[in-house]
Amino acid sequence: MLVSPNTVTFSVALPEGTLDPAYLDESGKVSVLANAVSGSMDIVTPAEVAALERLRAGDAVGVDGELLTGLLERGYVCTDAAEEEHRYRSIVDGYFEAIQQAPFQFMFIPSYVCNLACPYCFEGELTTKSPRMDEEMIEAAFDAIPMIQDLHENSGPPYITLFGGEPLLDTAYQRGAVEQILRGSYDRGYPVTAITNGVALDTYVPMLLRYGCEEVQVSLDGTPEIHDSRRVFRNGKPTFELIERGIDVAAEAGLRVLIRVLVDEHSVESMPRFAEFAQAKGWIDHPKIRLFNGFTKATTFLYVTPDHPEEKRRRMVRGDVKPGLQDAFFQMLKANPLVDRMLRPDPARIRAAVLEGDRVRPNLQGCSAGTSVVAFDPNGRVYGCPETVGRPQHSCGTFFPEFRYAGGYRDPWRHRHVDTVPMCRECNVKLFCGGGGCPIKAWAASGGDFNTCFCPKVSSIRTRVETELSYLLPMALRQRRDQVTRSEGEEGTWEQMTRVGSFPWMS
Structure with a gap:
């Protein structure tokens, strides 16, 4: 079992009381997994993050089988690196093929x-x-x-x-x-x-x-x-x-x-x-x-x-x-x-x-x-x-x-994109920044080479996403709480999501 190279973990500060304390890490933040190839984004617990990191290190021993199944279904882990690369390539190549018919x-x-x-x-x-x-x-x-x-x-x-x-x-x-x-x-x-x-x-x-x-x-x-x-x-x-x-x-x-x-x-x-x-x-x-x-x-x-x-x-x-x-x-x-x-x-x-x-x-x-x-x-x-x-x-x-x-x-x-800039190829947040930043800035800073990178540092790309998540997540959670309508004793959608330890943004 392999962690997808496109899986990113964001650390997000939320207002006190937004989520059950079980979701908070030692710094008081919550972790959000995202994968732009599978299209998934989920709030996860510290235990789930730790399990993912063990998988990243090649150690699947002790990882809960139900959790492993969930990570696989959401695309955060994969069983075949070549197949995962194919999924990534189909998105990248398909996008640039579509540009040829775009306005x-x-x-x-x-x-x-x-x-x-x-x-x-x-x-x-x-x-x-x-x-x-x-x-x-x-x-x-x-x-x-x-x-x-x-x-x-x-x-x-x-x-x-x-x-x-x-x-x-x-x-x-x-x-x-x-x-x-x-x-x-x-x-x-x-x-x-x-x-x-x-x-x-x-x-x-x-x-x-x-x-x-x-x-x-x-x-x-x-x-x-x-x-x-x-x-x-x-x-x-x-x-x-x-x-x-x-x-x-x-x-x-x-x-x-x-x-x-x-x-x-x-x-x-x-x-x-x-x-x-x-x-x-x-x-x-x-x-x-x-x-x-x-x-x-x-x-x-x-x-x-x-x-x-x-x-x-x-x-x-x-x-x-x-x-x-x-x-x-x-x-x-x-x-x-x-x-x-x-x-x-x-x-x-x-x-x-x-x-x-x-x-x-x-x-x-x-x-x-x-x-x-x-x-x-x-x-x-x-x-x-x-x-x-x-x-x-x-x-x-x-x-x-x-x-x-x-x-x-x-x-x-x-022809410049996330795969033509060497620094971007190994960066797992590249699908959140467009790859390499502004081409004109890269060209200017490098002395005339478009296939170089002049983007905010990876840490600031993360910060951009985390800042927006810290703003949007409380809104999303409030919306979902407000939308829960159920008869007495029936477990609502929000309770189901938090109980299973993930937040399925995709259907």
Whole structure:
């Protein structure tokens, strides 16, 4: 009997009284087993963890037969290493085969110019002055789409995203360029989405509807006070009310609106007030509106080139979301259920497994930019990640005045996954992080090698999952207690689960 190499044990701190003390280890935490190949996740007792560790060491003597059967059924142990490897390979290979039929996103950047001056913008100086896509360039970008899909061996449906800078600028040029892109997409049967700051969204709604735009994404940074302290026009004037109006006009006209709420150490405590505002607006339950959160982050890695000295490369890549922000975010959520209802945060991608009984889904690729995203910029260049646009060292070709594809740069990135990065192959939490972290950061830190790893340390991957589990598990246990309906003397589901010493999230 062998422990599956994909079995992970997480140690989770829960509020006192959440579980029977029999589940607590010496540190007062509970252990959660998870296996993203079998899809299982279970709360286990210290005795069960000890038995699993004996099996891991090759000692099956004294392990209870009923427990062994349960571990085998849940996929935490196996009888044949080759068969387990086959199950793993079928998931990994099947995923990347599916990508070849998945939708492919093509982002059009009419110009880099933006009318806002957000201090954390990753495009920075690019937004003050920019060339423009003319009619010939826009047509050349459309012509490049089937060639790029052929190079990616992708047969999925293309879709177009308006991107910037700010794509929906209220200027004559921008309106003409956007309409040409929309019309070209409509004529070719390509769905369209838009990512916009939202300040002129209301004026674009008729045009977006005319050409069948599917959805728009806008950003708000919390309450008007927080938002208007940073997402402002270049002259310092506020934007919250304009964006609020744009959201309302778009949603009421029938467009789907995604509201991205950026959270950082300055805004996290204002989220409860913003949730109350969103609820009063009717946004939280609006059928056309969905709110989700992101974290502001450092983007110095975008300026790295492979010829920088190694220490400089690593220093510029190091750091992303500020330490402690995620913990502060979840602490705020615990005290404010309305914020959770508004955002439904899921940084470790386990929410559905914990709260809805879904299987644990393997995270085989941390970002779709490598395989199914391309951006066309107003310089005629092609980029594989929207955060890298405008940085020539990250260009993977040109679409104008001629089509060129930098296969030497793009192909290792496109084929990168949990098995191509040597450090990831032997890591049993790789299916919870996507394998190797951000490819661009890995490329930048290593001096130009995509098949290297630049991810948070394994300990911080564990911490990410454990932090989310410590937040979600009490919610799940409360839900299950509330749902237990039984006649007098009948043992309920919760009692059955805890009595057998496991928590079967999967049916």
